Amino acid sequence: xxxxxxxxxxxxxxxxxxxxxxxxxxxxxxxxxxxxxxxxxxxxxxxxxxxxxxxxxxxxxxxxxxxxxxxxxxxxxxxxxxxxxxxxxxxxxxxxxxxxxxxxxxxxxxxxxxxxxxxxxxxxxxxxxxxxxxxxxxxxxxxxxxxxxxxxxxxxxxxxxxxxxxxxxxxxxxxxxxxxxxxxxxxxxxxxxxxxxxxxxxxxxxxxxxxxxxxxxxxxxxxxxxxxxxxxxxxxxxxxxxxxxxxxxxxxxxxxxxxxxxxxxxxxxxxxxxxxxxxxxxxxxxxx
Ligand code: SF4
Ligand code: SF4
Numbered sequence: 001x002x003x004x005x006x007x008x009x010x011x012x013x014x015x016x017x018x019x020x021x022x023x024x025x026x027x028x029x030x031x032x033x034x035x036x037x038x039x040x041x042x043x044x045x046x047x048x049x050x051x052x053x054x055x056x057x058x059x060x061x062x063x064x065x066x067x068x069x070x071x072x073x074x075x076x077x078x079x080x081x082x083x084x085x086x087x088x089x090x091x092x093x094x095x096x097x098x099x100x101x102x103x104x105x106x107x108x109x110x111x112x113x114x115x116x117x118x119x120x121x122x123x124x125x126x127x128x129x130x131x132x133x134x135x136x137x138x139x140x141x142x143x144x145x146x147x148x149x150x151x152x153x154x155x156x157x158x159x160x161x162x163x164x165x166x167x168x169x170x171x172x173x174x175x176x177x178x179x180x181x182x183x184x185x186x187x188x189x190x191x192x193x194x195x196x197x198x199x200x201x202x203x204x205x206x207x208x209x210x211x212x213x214x215x216x217x218x219x220x221x222x223x224x225x226x227x228x229x230x231x232x233x234x235x236x237x238x239x240x241x242x243x244x245x246x247x248x249x250x251x252x253x254x255x256x257x258x259x260x261x262x263x264x265x266x267x268x269x270x271x272x273x274x275x276x277x278x279x280x281x282x283x284x285x286x287x288x
Pocket of ligand 2: 060061062078079080081082083084097098099100101102103104105
């Protein structure tokens, strides 16, 4: 089963949930934790894996053979990302905007475009006390997170319970991380900002057709509007975590919640059992 952990808004405790879930399940299940928050991966701070492999991730970007180019402008015309421009007698390329789609080289009538690799980041893999771990890291200044997320997701081991930590928000990297999951946990907090971003996140997971539920973190910080929204929309709140200075202190020191406060392990196991039940019920109703 693949469970993704997402949140409409940053700083709601997504990593706390992903890491705690992995650590709570590792003694009973074969667990894999993949951190797809490639702009700011930090599950490794809590899981502390031994990293044993590192691999660069690159995308193919165009290189122009000026001797063959007739400056017809076709490449600039077909590029949907403005990553190539023809100015007078020159073709300019902007690798940082290129999505590596290959349209320009495919459609160049003079075959003047070849593709060269542009490194945009890396993936690292390792293990932490039985948890198979992987994460992606986008290089500084590189805006293209999805290719790295796709690379991290090639590590998915279907024999394991896979937990995917996604980026916050609802943009392309989040969609890339969540799609294909059996379930998505949306972590939010009961504040007006939390609710606003939760509503956007709910729209995203509904469009992806991924079953989902909510983890409500820092209960006590705001109001009851998020709970009212979930009740109205028939969205299950699967776990609540209180606003607690001890939890915040553990987090700031890189100590996983379930290690600093072991009582939480059973709550995260119960969370997993509830997710399993929802996923199993979903597959039963599909068969009916
Ligand atoms: S499509 Fe090919 S020939 Fe035309 S401007 Fe681009 S590189 Fe040059
Ligand atoms: S590979 Fe695609 S995105 Fe990159 S420059 Fe060519 S057409 Fe544009």
